[in-house]
Amino acid sequence: xxxETQKNLIAQSVKNLPSIGLKKAAAxxxxxxxxxxxxxxxxxxxxxxxxSVVPIGKLQDGQEATVFAQxxxxxxKKGRRNRFxxxxxxxxxxxxxxxxxxxxxxxxxxxxxxxxxxxxxITLFGGPQLVHPEFDRISESGGxxxxxxxxxxxLYPSGEALARVGLDSRGFRxxxxxxxxxxxxxxxxxxxxxxxxxxxxLPLPEALYAVHFPADxxxxxxxxxxxxxxxxxxxxxLIAHRKKKDTEAVNGISFTRVGQQVRTLVEQxxxxxxxxQKRVLHEIRADMKSDKPMNxxxxxxxGSGKTVVAMIAILIAVENDYQAVLMAPTEILAEQHYLTLxxxxxxxxxxxxxxxxxxxxxxxxxxxxxxxTGAAQVVVGTHALIQENVRYRRLGLVIIDEQHRFGVMQxxxxxxxxxxxxxxxxxxxxxxxxxxxxxxxxxxxxxxxxLPGGRKPIKTAWRSSSKxxxxxxxxxxxxxxxxxxxxxFPLVEESxxxxxxxxxxxxxxxxxxxxxxxxxxxxxxRMKCDEKEQVxxxxxRGDLSILVSTTVIEVGVDVPNATVMVIEHAERFGLTQLHQxxxxxxxxxxxxxxxxxxxxxxxxxxxxxxxxxxxxxxGFEIAQVDLELRGPGEFFGVRQHGFPQFRMADVVRDxxxxxxxxxxxxxxxxxxxxxxxEAHLPLHRFFAGYxxxxxxxxxxMA
Ligand code: ADP
Ligand code: MG
Numbered sequence: 001x002x003x004e005t006q007k008n009l010i011a012q013s014v015k016n017l018p019s020i021g022l023k024k025a026a027a028x029x030x031x032x033x034x035x036x037x038x039x040x041x042x043x044x045x046x047x048x049x050x051x052s053v054v055p056i057g058k059l060q061d062g063q064e065a066t067v068f069a070q071x072x073x074x075x076x077k078k079g080r081r082n083r084f085x086x087x088x089x090x091x092x093x094x095x096x097x098x099x100x101x102x103x104x105x106x107x108x109x110x111x112x113x114x115x116x117x118x119x120x121x122i123t124l125f126g127g128p129q130l131v132h133p134e135f136d137r138i139s140e141s142g143g144x145x146x147x148x149x150x151x152x153x154x155l156y157p158s159g160e161a162l163a164r165v166g167l168d169s170r171g172f173r174x175x176x177x178x179x180x181x182x183x184x185x186x187x188x189x190x191x192x193x194x195x196x197x198x199x200x201x202l203p204l205p206e207a208l209y210a211v212h213f214p215a216d217x218x219x220x221x222x223x224x225x226x227x228x229x230x231x232x233x234x235x236x237x238l239i240a241h242r243k244k245k246d247t248e249a250v251n252g253i254s255f256t257r258v259g260q261q262v263r264t265l266v267e268q269x270x271x272x273x274x275x276x277q278k279r280v281l282h283e284i285r286a287d288m289k290s291d292k293p294m295n296x297x298x299x300x301x302x303g304s305g306k307t308v309v310a311m312i313a314i315l316i317a318v319e320n321d322y323q324a325v326l327m328a329p330t331e332i333l334a335e336q337h338y339l340t341l342x343x344x345x346x347x348x349x350x351x352x353x354x355x356x357x358x359x360x361x362x363x364x365x366x367x368x369x370x371x372x373t374g375a376a377q378v379v380v381g382t383h384a385l386i387q388e389n390v391r392y393r394r395l396g397l398v399i400i401d402e403q404h405r406f407g408v409m410q411x412x413x414x415x416x417x418x419x420x421x422x423x424x425x426x427x428x429x430x431x432x433x434x435x436x437x438x439x440x441x442x443x444x445x446x447x448x449x450x451l452p453g454g455r456k457p458i459k460t461a462w463r464s465s466s467k468x469x470x471x472x473x474x475x476x477x478x479x480x481x482x483x484x485x486x487x488x489f490p491l492v493e494e495s496x497x498x499x500x501x502x503x504x505x506x507x508x509x510x511x512x513x514x515x516x517x518x519x520x521x522x523x524x525x526r527m528k529c530d531e532k533e534q535v536x537x538x539x540x541r542g543d544l545s546i547l548v549s550t551t552v553i554e555v556g557v558d559v560p561n562a563t564v565m566v567i568e569h570a571e572r573f574g575l576t577q578l579h580q581x582x583x584x585x586x587x588x589x590x591x592x593x594x595x596x597x598x599x600x601x602x603x604x605x606x607x608x609x610x611x612x613x614x615x616x617x618x619g620f621e622i623a624q625v626d627l628e629l630r631g632p633g634e635f636f637g638v639r640q641h642g643f644p645q646f647r648m649a650d651v652v653r654d655x656x657x658x659x660x661x662x663x664x665x666x667x668x669x670x671x672x673x674x675x676x677x678e679a680h681l682p683l684h685r686f687f688a689g690y691x692x693x694x695x696x697x698x699x700x701m702a
Contacts, residue, residue: 009186010037017179027165031157036183039176040208043227043647044154047220048117048136057092059128066119067095067130068138071112076103086110088118097130115139117155136169152214176212184209190686191230192679195664202226225657228649232438232658234687236665239441244669246442251420252293253396255320258285261348262315268347269308271452277305280446284313284424287444288397294422297440299430300448301619302583303455306426307558309448310399311341313424318350318377322396322421326380329402331356332525332532337401338380339533340558345378355381355390358529392419400425429576430619432627434651434658441662457617458586462570462596462610471566471595472514478564479518479545483590485564488581490572491524491550500524500550506568507548515546523549551577560588570596570613571606575626578613605629628652 014036015025033039053068069088076084084103088095097118099106110116120133136155156172167175187205189196196203202210207226214220266273273281280298287294300306314324326341328334338354345352353367353376370376374393379385386398398421425443436445463471475485487510489503507522521535521544539547540559547562551573565585570578578596586592596610612625631652649657668680675684 010040010183010188011035014039017175019175019178024165024167027161027167030161031159036179037187039179040183040187040212042156042172042176043211045157046155047214048138048153048155050150053117055092056088056090056095056128059095059122059124061122061124063122064120065122066117068115068117069095071110071114071116074107074110074112076107086116088116093127095128095130097133097135099132110137117153138170152217152220154212180209180212188682188686190682191233192668192683194679195233195668198664199229199660201229204230224648228646228654228657229661231646231649232654232661233665235438236441236658236662237669237687239438239662240666240669241673242442243666244673246295247292252291253288253320253322253420253422254291255288255316255322255396255422257320258316259319261319261350262312264348265312265315265344268344273308274305274448274450274452276300276448276450277309280309280448281312283444283446284309285316288313288316288422293420294424295443296424297436297443297445298424298426298448299436299445300426301430301451302428302580303451303587304448305452306401306428306448307337307340310401310424310426311344313397313399314341314378315345315348315350317397317422320396322394323371323374323376323392324378324397324399325385325392325395325421326378326399327383327385327401328380329382331358331382331529333401334381335529335533336536336558339536341378341380350377351375352378352380355379355385356529357382357384386419395419395421397422397424399423402427429579430623432620432624432652434655435627437658437662438651454589455586456589456591458565458582458592458594460582460594460596460614460617462598462614465597465599468597469514471597472510474593474595475546475564475566476514476518478593479515482561483564484539484542484544484559484562485546485566486562486581486584487546487548487566488568489548489550490569492572500526503548503550510546510548518545520544520546520548523547525550551581558587559584561590563588563590563592565592565594567594567596569599570610571598571600571602573609575609575612575622575629578609579619579622582613582617624652 012035013025014020014028014033015022017036020028028034028039031042033042048066048068052066054063054065056067056069059065059067067088067090069090071086072089072094073087074085076082081100082103084099084106086097086106088097095118115138117136117138118130118133119135120130123129123131138153154169154173154176156169158168158172162168162171165171184205187208189204191201191204195201201207202222202225204226207223210219210223211227214223280300284294284296284298287296298306298309310326314326317324326334326337328337334356335354338352342352351370353370355364355367355371359367367376367379368390371379372391372393379390384390400423402425425440431440475487479485487506489499489506491499491503503524504522507520511520521539523532523535527535535544535547538544539562542561562585565582567573567578567581573581582594585594594613596613598606598610602610608625608629612622616622651658668675671677672680675681675687
């Protein structure tokens, strides 16, 4: 069979399967399954076998367990609360399952004699009970034999819409079993033989069969490994591609001059550049000099001194008669950067402007005009800087201070606008290796791995809210000795009004009680631009000793005399955010402190976050724990950016595998950039379908 006909067979709509009518097809489309091929990639959510189920006789109170048993009895019971119950039995005893809602639905769904796998938290209530358990229907009869023969039974993700048309776990099992029987031989292999051999990978048809119906766990593991390999490999292929395209674009800018202004600026700095800063600047300098567009990621922990590096790169661009842009994730951070940059850049005669949302129309128009004529040499703002109708005279350098919020898409956007400036992305917190190899895999990386000398590690502790008064007397003592402090309150979009009120109220109360002798300032996102600026200035000058704020100060605020950071409701913050906030202190030579105040009953995850903060100040370590706790999707808001999700590959664990895949992908793109070789055609085809969102980029390949 040729590749072409094979492809057509599994690219057929699921409607071509005999058991699939319009209703089922619609329900499947709702979970992204449209073709027979899609169906094969609808993976089980877990597997059931003898080793994973607990006999009813062995159940204990409070245990999370999966039980495999047959329905003996069922019905609706009226009472103080009406309920639907099932009585299940295995060889060792009876288990009752109870539902308090949708009684008639359940009553119709189940049949006596059916075998079910039920999971949940057991309560011993007379006998063992499960309330609202998760369940899978295994079969009408003979379910016991299924397990007793040592079979591994796949359990599928389902939901109401699917279950209503018969596609619960059992329905999927049947459907997949039949579809695989018939179409397994039509699944084309997509990886070149050479790569499969090198890494001992199962052929794709075998892997896809085994992931649904594994003969044993060994085979299941091999199947997963093969599919995980594919996931990483495709992503790295995309990245290898991008990188190749970038290095082949020769229409970048060559910044040849480094002159008096840079020298003056460096001389004016109140400190020596660290060895790390010099090394990183050297790398950036080389990129800027080359006529290929720079695409570099600058990773450095909070406080490692990235701003100075950015400033020098900006000045190099300006000295070569180009404009430079610094893009920050929030307006307040843009303002901060603006204040810092302007101070230093003006002293060497460079005109710096700020462009953000809160400005009046007149100011805005003046600034836009300055940008267009080139009078404004450096522009600081948010991502609106490249999205809106801002016209540059000669844009040469874009620095993106990313702080986990911008996606990979910014660079693509610049290109689309026909600009090809050098791009430097700075991350405010370290990124675990696997993520930097995927998300930022096409960037060259510079790492600032040391903090400027003379810094003492920040002492961190967390306290329960009952100790709040003690925490604040500690703060008062520090402040009376001449230090400054931050007190931060959480503010999230969903509860913005309440959060804001809590922060403002606390500020007022604190000013009257704990800190009646101190000068407090208040800072939050709802204040006007110039109000915020005034407060920040007063704090920087030392006129205010304590700054009460919402998370607006998360990044970029730089007041070396501030040595105490108190974070209220620390249990509500993510790890990265806590680490960022803590980075606002410990910037001078004084000992600094960070105290996290937690409220209420803490869940395990919150406790782990707080313990991690207290245990380490190493940003890489914190990022790794964060990734483990939250998973990659949340970690970066990756999902929002249309970045492919890994279902088989584990971004936390599979670093080794990722490296292998990366090497293979880069090698392949080197060999056959457009995947034109006969042996690479199936891959080429699959790849283009896999990354639908990147279709525009793929044009290059076609
Ligand atoms: P971040 O990497 O978090 O953006 P910053 O650029 O804000 O860090 O720098 C943190 C602090 O360290 C600032 O107060 C900055 O002036 C100071 N700093 C930067 N480089 C040095 C250096 N080489 N020696 C001493 N202090 C430095
Ligand atoms: Mg910074």
